[in-house]
Amino acid sequence: DAGVIQSPRHEVTEMGQEVTLRCKPISGHDYLFWYRQTMMRGLELLIYFNNNVPIDDSGMPEDRFSAKMPNASFSTLKIQPSEPRDSAVYFCASSWVVLGAYTEAFFGQGTRLTVV
């Protein structure tokens, strides 16, 4: 498997524009996580899905952020409208539970978002 694949790797956009980040999890994984990482706040969990269903979106900062997982192999994180304070590295990660035990989360390479 190629691992978790995120696109784009880098995104520079102007304030007010819509931004869509994409993620393809590892096949067979039933959990998908979206994280945002900044120097000040570290790695923050935004939302996570189990079997394509959003379980906890309490980390989504505001209504400008939305996430979907239409099928087991694809998820998007959308920011509309974008603001400079959204600039960060956004990671997608996937994992699975084996025999009731949680296993490691595998991370994608991240998308570095810069909003100017």
Place this chain on the structure above:
Amino acid sequence: QKEVEQNSGPLSVPEGAIASLNCTYSDRGSQSFFWYRQYSGKSPELIMFIYSNGDKEDGRFTAQLNKASQYVSLLIRDSQPSDSATYLCAVTNGNEKLTFGTGTRLTIIP
């Protein structure tokens, strides 16, 4: 109070010495505990996980868990320059919500 707390460092350790990294968590219901390593500009990668109280060893790495005191630590023996990175502590609750600390930056001095 943050759910997972770590000293941000930087922590400087001479090559060959033992590096000790600590993490505390607030949710007594936390069930699984993980240490991730993140090199600058890269994504986090798992080093170790631990579920039960006590020590768990894997090569030069030892994870220690004390649920009564709500802390987990990572010891790195015979530290190498390649161990220089940010180390992230993460915990899950019964709903598999994986929450990270802000990380400790470790520098191994040759």
